[in-house]
Every structure is written in C-alpha cells, then in structure tokens.
Amino acid sequence: MSTVNQETATLESDIVIAGGGPVGLAMACALSASGLQVVLVDASKEVFTVDELIAESAEPDFDPRVSALTVVSQQMLDDFGAWDAIASARVCPYQSMHVWDGDGTGSIHFSADDLHEQALGFIVENRLVTAALFARAVSHSGLALVTGKSIDSIEIDRSTTDVLPVLLTLSDGSTIASRLLVGADGANSLVREQSGFAMRRWDYGHKAIVTTVETEKPHEYTAWQRFMPTGPLAFLPLHVPGREPVEQRYCSIVWSCVTETAEGVMGLDEDAFNQALGKAFESRLGAPVSSARRLSFPLWQRHATDYVQSNVALVGDAAHTIHPLAGQGVNLGFADVLALAQVIQQAVANNEDFSSHQVLSRYQRKRKGHNLGMMAAMEGFKRLFGSEDLTIRWLRNAGLDLTDNLPMLKARLMRQAMGI
Numbered sequence: 001m002s003t004v005n006q007e008t009a010t011l012e013s014d015i016v017i018a019g020g021g022p023v024g025l026a027m028a029c030a031l032s033a034s035g036l037q038v039v040l041v042d043a044s045k046e047v048f049t050v051d052e053l054i055a056e057s058a059e060p061d062f063d064p065r066v067s068a069l070t071v072v073s074q075q076m077l078d079d080f081g082a083w084d085a086i087a088s089a090r091v092c093p094y095q096s097m098h099v100w101d102g103d104g105t106g107s108i109h110f111s112a113d114d115l116h117e118q119a120l121g122f123i124v125e126n127r128l129v130t131a132a133l134f135a136r137a138v139s140h141s142g143l144a145l146v147t148g149k150s151i152d153s154i155e156i157d158r159s160t161t162d163v164l165p166v167l168l169t170l171s172d173g174s175t176i177a178s179r180l181l182v183g184a185d186g187a188n189s190l191v192r193e194q195s196g197f198a199m200r201r202w203d204y205g206h207k208a209i210v211t212t213v214e215t216e217k218p219h220e221y222t223a224w225q226r227f228m229p230t231g232p233l234a235f236l237p238l239h240v241p242g243r244e245p246v247e248q249r250y251c252s253i254v255w256s257c258v259t260e261t262a263e264g265v266m267g268l269d270e271d272a273f274n275q276a277l278g279k280a281f282e283s284r285l286g287a288p289v290s291s292a293r294r295l296s297f298p299l300w301q302r303h304a305t306d307y308v309q310s311n312v313a314l315v316g317d318a319a320h321t322i323h324p325l326a327g328q329g330v331n332l333g334f335a336d337v338l339a340l341a342q343v344i345q346q347a348v349a350n351n352e353d354f355s356s357h358q359v360l361s362r363y364q365r366k367r368k369g370h371n372l373g374m375m376a377a378m379e380g381f382k383r384l385f386g387s388e389d390l391t392i393r394w395l396r397n398a399g400l401d402l403t404d405n406l407p408m409l410k411a412r413l414m415r416q417a418m419g420i
Contacts, residue, residue, distance in 0.1 A: 013039040016178040022331035023316035024184035025133035029080040030341035032140040043150035050085045050131045061127035062212040066252040067330040082132035093119035093237035098223040102122035165275040180355040189318035198305040206299040209255040216286025231256035308360035339366040
C-alpha cells in the first residue's frame with residue numbers, strides 16, 4: 001500500500017493516475033499485479049455500486065452515456081473481474097448492425113452469425129462500467145484511492161536525483177509525490193495542459209445529442225445507424241433484464257448534427273423531439289414512444305503530438321478524442337491502458353526505469369499509429385457522408401451495396417470493428 005511520509009505529510013507512490021473514469025480505473029486494475037504502489041485521484045465524491053445504479057423501478061433508468069464495447073474490451077473487463085457484475089446487471093450484446101445512407105439506397109448489414117460469433121459487441125452504460133471497475137480497484141491492496149479532491153497543480157523536477165520527481169498539490173492542500181503520472185483525466189486534461197503537451201485540435205462543427213428512447217417496435221438486438229449530410233444518427237439497443245425479445249424496445253441514441261441543427265433539436269419539447277427523431281430515423285423501429293432527458297456536447301477531434309514525456313504518460317481522451325460515429329472512443333482508451341500497463345510491467349521485470357522517456361516511448365510506438373489511423377478513418381467517413389456532391393453520393397451508395405455483397409471483405413471489416 002502507498003505510504004505517507006510523516007515529515008512532509010506527502011503521500012508517496014510509484015504511479016499516480018489522474019482520473020477515475022472507466023479508463024483511469026482500468027489503468028489502476030491493469031497495474032494491480034505489477035507490485036507497484038499506485039494512487040488514483042478523482043474529484044468526484046459520488047461512489048455507487050452496480051446494484052444501486054439499477055435499483056428496481058417501474059421503468060428502467062438508463063444512463064444516457066453508453067459505450068459500444070468491442071469483444072477485446074469486454075475480455076479486458078472480464079480479466080479484471082469486472083464483467084460479471086456488469087453482465088448480471090444490465091448489458092446488451094448486439095448481434096447485428098445495419099448502416100444505410102440517408103440520401104440514397106446504399107446499405108450494409110453485418111451479422112455475428114456470419115463470423116460464428118455470439119455478438120458483434122456490447123452496449124453498456126458508462127456508469128455501470130465505472131462502478132464495476134471501482135469495485136475491483138478498491139479490492140487491490142497496492143492501490144490507494146483519493147476521491148473528492150481535484151488536482152490544483154503539477155510540478156515535475158527532472159533535474160533532481162530524487163526518485164519521486166512528480167509532485168501534485170490537491171484542492172485541500174495535500175500533496176502526492178510519485179515517479180510516474182498517468183493522465184486519464186479526459187478530453188480537457190489538466191495533466192496534458194500543465195505538463196506542456198502540444199495538442200492538435202479542430203472543431204467538427206457538430207454537436208452530439210444523447211438520450212434514451214423507447215420505440216414502437218423491438219430493436220432486434222441490432223445497432224442501427226443512418227448517415228445524413230447533417231451528421232450520423234445511431235440507435236444502440238439496450239437490454240431490460242427479465243423481458244422477452246419482443247419487449248426490448250429501449251435504445252440509446254447518439255445524434256450528431258451540425259451545431260445549428262443540434263441547438264434547434266435541443267430546444268424542442270418531448271413530443272416534437274420524438275417526431276423529429278422518428279423522421280430522421282425513417283421510423284425504422286416505428287415511432288419513438290418516449291424519450292428521457294437529453295444531453296448535448298460539442299464534438300472536437302484532439303490529438304496530442306506526443307503521448308509521453310519523462311515521468312508522464314497520457315491515455316484515453318487525454319491523448320486523443322474522435323468523432324463518436326463508430327463508438328470507438330472508450331475502446332481506444334482501453335487499448336491504451338493495456339499497452340501502457342504491458343510496457344510498465346516489462347520494464348519492472350527487466351529492472352528498467354519504467355518512468356523514463358525511453359521506456360514510455362515504447363507505449364507511444366504501440367498506440368499512436370493505430371489511433372491516428374482510426375481518427376483519419378472517422379474523419380473520412382464524416383466527409384464522405386457529409387458531402388452532397390452527386391458523384392460522391394453515387395459512389396458511396398454503390399460502395400455500400402458492393403461491400404454488402406462481398407462476404408470476405410465484410411468479415412474483415414467486422415473483425416476489425418470487433419477488435420479481433
């Protein structure tokens with residue numbers, strides 16, 4: 001367990017993780033077998049168990065923020081011992097995916113049966129993932145959790161021979177000294193900003209609207225996505241335990257619109273919103289019967305020029321954010337976690353300084369190219385389906401139909417999307 005220096009009242013550790021969201025907690029769990037002393041700092045005071053989050057009610061209260069987890073991400077959560085709690089509560093494996101062009105006739109359909117898999121992925125509420133990972137994190141003796149306190153300042157003295165060059169000052173005046181700081185504190189990362197990481201960013205000109213809707217028809221355990229010039233609209237299936245498939249009518253929606261359109265949609269009352277949503281979705285699941293509280297947030301693409309410095313590493317949204325049209329954000333973050341944990345553990349096993357730039361650069365080499373490739377693909381999709389040029393519209397519709405009739409290509413695309 002991390003120790004407290006009685007003379008300085010400074011908590012000392014090998015690694016400090018900033019951020020207690022899914023990626024930060026996954027980082028803590030991934031390092032649990034490393035033998036290192038780890039501290040996780042998160043400003044939130046709210047701590048919920050999975051059971052508390054799904055307390056029985058007349059109708060389920062879903063978190064409007066969900067993630068489409070790949071098979072690889074699900075396996076990681078299972079390895080950490082967190083998946084059983086999530087699966088026993090509320091998770092929706094989806095067996096199919098249907099994507100179509102809202103400005104044409106092109107479409108493509110993916111099915112897990114074609115790969116002899118049980119599911120293409122899993123739709124899970126973010127708060128359930130957080131709660132399950134928190135429960136696993138607190139069970140590890142080598143981890144200290146500091147919650148309800150934010151980081152006020154970060155000092156890194158690389159000129160000293162002190163083995164703990166990183167010093168964090170928290171909102172209550174307490175301090176934490178460490179060899180390595182891991183920034184898992186999201187898109188507006190304080191770690192990234194105060195550590196001086198260069199960042200490339202640009203505004204997509206979109207806002208995402210998220211909420212939970214009940215539809216007239218069952219969702220058929222299918223992820224649905226319509227591409228429109230104003231942005232993509234996704235209906236992601238949710239599962240209510242104890243109900244038959246024909247009664248499964250709840251979906252989480254992610255509606256990405258140009259900013260002006262999104263602001264107009266957010267101003268609608270529930271009935272008008274449901275009508276607009278049904279029209280945008282071409283009523284593929286009938287009319288939306290009801291919709292829950294809506295959230296909206298601007299969409300930016302961000303990418304840190306480097307993920308690492310001596311004594312500092314960035315993971316997840318602190319290092320990169322992408323358009324949510326493919327639901328890959330948290331999966332990229334989890335892949336970062338596994339890569340960084342592996343690099344650190346190998347360095348420890350080889351008696352290397354795991355906080356050195358030389359060692360941490362191995363993590364950057366593992367992840368940066370892949371993340372840039374995914375970001376480029378998402379930008380390409382956005383531009384392709386956002387164009388109203390007649391030639392491009394014809395090409396993308398023909399391309400969707402052609403791909404739908406090429407089983408080997410479809411299988412390759414599905415496996416890439418699943419992370420396998």
